[in-house]
Amino acid sequence: xxxxxxxxxxxxxxxxxxxxxxxxxxxxxxxxxxxxxxxxxxxxxxxxxxxxxxxxxxxxxxxxxxxxxxxxxxxxxxxxxxxxxxxxxxxxxxxxxxxxxxxxxxxxxxxxxxxxxxxxxxxxxxxxxxxxxxxxxxxxxxxxxxxxxxxxxx
Amino acid sequence: xxxxxxxxxxxxxxxxxxxxxxxxxxxxxxxxxxxxxxxxxxxxxxxxxxxxxxxxxxxxxxxxxxxxxxxxxxxxxxxxxxxxxxxxxxxxxxxxxxxxxxxxxxxxxxxxxxxxxxxxxxxxxxxxxxxxxxxxxxxxxxxxxxxxxxxxxxxxxxxxxxxxxxxxxxxxxxxxxxxxxxxxxxxxxxxxxxxxxxxxxxxxxxxxxxxxxxxxxxxxxxxxxxxxxxxxxxxxxx
Numbered sequence: 001x002x003x004x005x006x007x008x009x010x011x012x013x014x015x016x017x018x019x020x021x022x023x024x025x026x027x028x029x030x031x032x033x034x035x036x037x038x039x040x041x042x043x044x045x046x047x048x049x050x051x052x053x054x055x056x057x058x059x060x061x062x063x064x065x066x067x068x069x070x071x072x073x074x075x076x077x078x079x080x081x082x083x084x085x086x087x088x089x090x091x092x093x094x095x096x097x098x099x100x101x102x103x104x105x106x107x108x109x110x111x112x113x114x115x116x117x118x119x120x121x122x123x124x125x126x127x128x129x130x131x132x133x134x135x136x137x138x139x140x141x142x143x144x145x146x147x148x149x150x151x152x153x154x
Numbered sequence: 155x156x157x158x159x160x161x162x163x164x165x166x167x168x169x170x171x172x173x174x175x176x177x178x179x180x181x182x183x184x185x186x187x188x189x190x191x192x193x194x195x196x197x198x199x200x201x202x203x204x205x206x207x208x209x210x211x212x213x214x215x216x217x218x219x220x221x222x223x224x225x226x227x228x229x230x231x232x233x234x235x236x237x238x239x240x241x242x243x244x245x246x247x248x249x250x251x252x253x254x255x256x257x258x259x260x261x262x263x264x265x266x267x268x269x270x271x272x273x274x275x276x277x278x279x280x281x282x283x284x285x286x287x288x289x290x291x292x293x294x295x296x297x298x299x300x301x302x303x304x305x306x307x308x309x310x311x312x313x314x315x316x317x318x319x320x321x322x323x324x325x326x327x328x329x330x331x332x333x334x335x336x337x338x339x340x341x342x343x344x345x346x347x348x349x350x351x352x353x354x355x356x357x358x359x360x361x362x363x364x365x366x367x368x369x370x371x372x373x374x375x376x377x378x379x380x381x382x383x384x385x386x387x388x389x390x391x392x
Contacts, residue, residue: 024167032231032246032249032364033229033246033248034249035229081254081360081362082360082361082362083252083253083254083255083362083363084253084254085242085362086251086362086363086364087362087364088251088361088362088364088367103168103210104331104334112364114361114367114368115364115365115366115367115368116365116368117364117365121255122208122258124208124334124336125208125261125265125304125323125325125336126179126295126302126304126325126330126334126336127265127266127296127302127304128206128256128261128265129255129259130209130255130256130258130260130261131225131242131253131255131256131257131258132209132258134251135242136364136365153210154209154210154212154214154227154259
């Protein structure tokens with residue numbers, strides 16, 4: 001019995017340690033049919049330490065309007081209704097000024113790691129938040145496909 | 155005891171009547187001349203080509219039938235927006251997804267539903283794309299606790315029953331960024347009712363209608379991963 005408890009404690013300690021470790025992701029965006037966009041997102045999901053769960057998100061968004069530039073991004077990991085995303089469950093939400101200099105918009109990228117999907121919203125009427133596009137992603141930073149459009153360019 | 159109850163009832167009735175009276179007075183005094191309905195609600199049926207707007211759309215076909223809007227996308231995909239319910243159905247060869255959110259291309263037909271519209275009279279006329287247009291300006295005010303104001307300018311083509319072939323939307327108020335002004339253009343306008351079959355979507359169109367989950371943890375970044383910049387925007391290391 002004592003051995004079992006000891007084993008359980010060890011497993012729990014390791015589980016906690018593992019969950020506290022940063023997760024880094026890199027996503028190359030594709031449309032729902034797998035066709036290439038020119039954009040890549042890097043996301044670090046982390047916790048600043050107990051008692052805060054691993055819900056902080058930092059990172060960057062690459063290639064707004066295929067401009068060859070990186071833009072900072074930040075946000076949180078949280079559950080989003082399937083009525084608001086292409087996918088279901090938790091998303092890594094990256095808010096970035098990526099398109100502001102071009103379009104004066106607030107931009108949010110919701111990445112679902114379970115469904116391998118993303119959803120983009122933006123707003124510039126100071127009031128609403130509008131669905132711009134959605135699709136799938138592949139792991140890692142793939143070379144930009146020549147002529148591939150921007151994920152937010154409709 | 156009975157007399158007291160009767161007196162209370164009478165006082166209550168008097169207060170109720172008073173409330174009705176006081177409710178009527180402001181309505182009589184309200185200036186009706188400048189307030190109006192959303193002018194975009196007048197165009198329940200049309201087909202056009204959309205450029206600009208919230209989605210920065212480019213040569214996108216747009217159709218309206220009643221409360222439904224349809225926007226055509228590449229590779230035969232399309233989106234249908236219910237302006238009343240705020241739902242978007244996204245249909246493509248692979249999936250049909252239902253969103254409780256408005257597609258950006260539905261702006262401004264889908265926007266400012268709860269705003270008060272006040273028409274600012276103007277006698278301006280301007281020719282846009284060969285159409286002689288009357289120019290109308292509206293001041294929009296939200297009806298919530300934190301009123302926001304928006305200026306909407308419409309160029310209504312005289313030969314198209316004043317359909318707005320150009321719309322400008324500009325947030326107002328202190329601190330509003332003038333660069334946030336949006337322009338929307340509609341060309342190839344037809345005011346005939348579009349084919350009703352254009353507004354159908356697959357029966358199975360579920361929220362979040364993505365393919366099946368593919369596992370909870372993506373693989374680590376590839377070795378060719380460009381390094382995140384130290385700050386601000388930089389050129390990639392390629």
